[in-house]
Amino acid sequence: MSGEQATGGAQRHQADLPDDGRSPSAAGRRFGATELPPQMQRVVKKAIVLEWVTLGVMALTITAVGIVMGSSQAMRAAWIEDLLSLIPPIAFLVAIRVINRPPSRNRPYGNHRAVGVGHLVASVALLVMGALLVVDSALGLITGEHPPIGTFHLFGQTVWQGWFMIGIMLLSVPGPVILGRMKLKLAEQLHDKVLYADADMNTADWQTGLATAVGVAGVGLGLWWFDAAAALFVGASILKDGLSNVATAITDLADSRARELEGTGPHPLISELEHCAQTTDWVEQAGARVRDEGHVFHVELFVVPRSAGGTAGGAGTGSHAAGARPAPVPVDVRALEELRGRIVDLDWKLEDVVVVPVTELPQEVRPSPDN
Amino acid sequence: MTPPLLRSGAPRPLRLTLAAVAVSLALTGCTSSGYPADPDGTLDSISGGTLRAGVSHHPPHVDARGAEPTGPEAELIRGFAAAHDAEVEWTVSSEESLMTALEKGDLDLVAGGLTTSSPWTSHAALTRGYTEVTGPDGEPVELAMAVPLGENQMLGALEAHLDQEGQQ
Numbered sequence: 001m002s003g004e005q006a007t008g009g010a011q012r013h014q015a016d017l018p019d020d021g022r023s024p025s026a027a028g029r030r031f032g033a034t035e036l037p038p039q040m041q042r043v044v045k046k047a048i049v050l051e052w053v054t055l056g057v058m059a060l061t062i063t064a065v066g067i068v069m070g071s072s073q074a075m076r077a078a079w080i081e082d083l084l085s086l087i088p089p090i091a092f093l094v095a096i097r098v099i100n101r102p103p104s105r106n107r108p109y110g111n112h113r114a115v116g117v118g119h120l121v122a123s124v125a126l127l128v129m130g131a132l133l134v135v136d137s138a139l140g141l142i143t144g145e146h147p148p149i150g151t152f153h154l155f156g157q158t159v160w161q162g163w164f165m166i167g168i169m170l171l172s173v174p175g176p177v178i179l180g181r182m183k184l185k186l187a188e189q190l191h192d193k194v195l196y197a198d199a200d201m202n203t204a205d206w207q208t209g210l211a212t213a214v215g216v217a218g219v220g221l222g223l224w225w226f227d228a229a230a231a232l233f234v235g236a237s238i239l240k241d242g243l244s245n246v247a248t249a250i251t252d253l254a255d256s257r258a259r260e261l262e263g264t265g266p267h268p269l270i271s272e273l274e275h276c277a278q279t280t281d282w283v284e285q286a287g288a289r290v291r292d293e294g295h296v297f298h299v300e301l302f303v304v305p306r307s308a309g310g311t312a313g314g315a316g317t318g319s320h321a322a323g324a325r326p327a328p329v330p331v332d333v334r335a336l337e338e339l340r341g342r343i344v345d346l347d348w349k350l351e352d353v354v355v356v357p358v359t360e361l362p363q364e365v366r367p368s369p370d371n
Numbered sequence: 372m373t374p375p376l377l378r379s380g381a382p383r384p385l386r387l388t389l390a391a392v393a394v395s396l397a398l399t400g401c402t403s404s405g406y407p408a409d410p411d412g413t414l415d416s417i418s419g420g421t422l423r424a425g426v427s428h429h430p431p432h433v434d435a436r437g438a439e440p441t442g443p444e445a446e447l448i449r450g451f452a453a454a455h456d457a458e459v460e461w462t463v464s465s466e467e468s469l470m471t472a473l474e475k476g477d478l479d480l481v482a483g484g485l486t487t488s489s490p491w492t493s494h495a496a497l498t499r500g501y502t503e504v505t506g507p508d509g510e511p512v513e514l515a516m517a518v519p520l521g522e523n524q525m526l527g528a529l530e531a532h533l534d535q536e537g538q539q
Contacts, residue, residue: 146520151530
């Protein structure tokens with residue numbers, strides 16, 4: 001029996017999964033072939049509600065800011081940023097709908113990549129917002145632009161427009177703070193990078209709101225550069241967030257190794273599942289190629305079985321195949337499937353798992369000293 | 372794996388908001404020359420001094436053919452100057468050269484049939500429209516005046532004056 005046949009067997013098993021009635025809650029929300037555990041179903045529902053609430057809050061803010069912005073360039077910038085912050089929630093809501101579809105003949109990997117695309121869209125929105133703020137405020141500082149803030153005529157009184165701007169901006173702070181923190185928690189549980197980027201966007205929102213309030217107060221004091229300086233300060237941090245999110249989104253779409261949510265280290269599940277394979281009694285060596293498809297991982301696990309002779313024979317099947325090839329090693333298909341099942345059971349993110357028996361581990365899955 | 376994510380934790384926004392409110396209050400509290408203030412002190416220099424007003428001939432709002440400009444907008448400017456114990460120093464020229472002078476800081480105020488849809492907003496701060504008149508094409512337009520960009524105390528004072536006296 002060849003390695004290819006065994007792999008094929010594992011994939012057929014995978015394709016049969018949705019129909020084999022393994023889970024009674026098949027009617028619930030799913031990530032393609034992956035049936036979510038009940039607590040994850042609740043997390044997804046909560047995230048969807050949060051995103052709708054976000055859209056509602058943003059719509060209110062956009063209307064309010066639109067009314068008081070007048071001819072102020074600073075307020076116009078804040079307003080455009082509010083418009084941009086509609087993009088991540090929409091990206092999330094679209095992605096979560098798309099990935100609900102199970103894999104099919106034409107889409108054998110499912111539609112998980114919608115999450116990656118949503119993450120890229122949300123990250124670009126964040127990046128554009130940061131870049132707009134930085135460029136706009138830097139230009140304002142360089143050209144010495146003195147922002148004019150006039151008055152409103154209300155009930156026979158002439159009132160400085162700045163008060164309304166400060167008021168609206170301070171009122172717009174608590175919403176994104178609360179929503180952003182709630183999303184961050186859900187993003188971790190779901191391993192959802194769109195939600196993560198959206199939480200970053202909420203952070204950007206409230207920081208911009210505060211900066212505008214302080215900036216307008218400073219302008220009122222006669223410090224014309226105050227608004228631009230505050231916006232530049234906040235814009236730089238948003239730009240940095242946007243850049244790191246775009247980088248993560250692109251490398252994820254380009255099949256880099258699955259990493260933690262913020263894109264720093266390799267995802268701990270990789271070493272966990274490799275360890276699970278390596279400690280199996282018939283496995284000599286194991287290494288996995290794991291890519292992040294969105295919420296779920298696509299795993300190709302390469303295993304070098306021990307030869308029939310026992311541990312001592314393992315040296316012959318190892319990485320140094322010098323000279324004549326050793327005798328063929330029999331592979332037990334049921335053992336492969338059993339290993340696959342144990343890996344699937346490790347975490348709900350691990351569903352699309354392929355176990356490939358090999359005589360030698362491919363270079364790219366061997367443990368390297370730098371990870 | 373949580374700590375790096377949660378670095379933007381709850382206390383920080385709260386602290387920052389309180390700091391922002393405190394800074395705003397401190398900023399507004401410690402001003403003696405009024406709030407909002409003029410970065411270049413335009414209103415301060417006018418009060419008890421000279422209002423350098425630029426007008427262009429634009430009947431019926433400003434008639435600049437005589438020795439002293441006349442018309443409702445010229446009267447509004449005289450009234451504004453009087454309210455701040457100021458003498459008016461008139462400059463009569465084309466709109467473009469007036470705007471250039473305003474931007475350079477050689478004028479404190481420009482008027483002469485300017486409307487809220489004036490294209491000069493990157494060179495000057497326009498007041499709110501203070502009255503509605505019929506424009507050259509028969510459509511209603513709102514008259515406005517121009518002050519130097521970012522001189523917000525001046526802008527507010529002029530808008531308040533126009534709110535009281537500007538109805539035609």
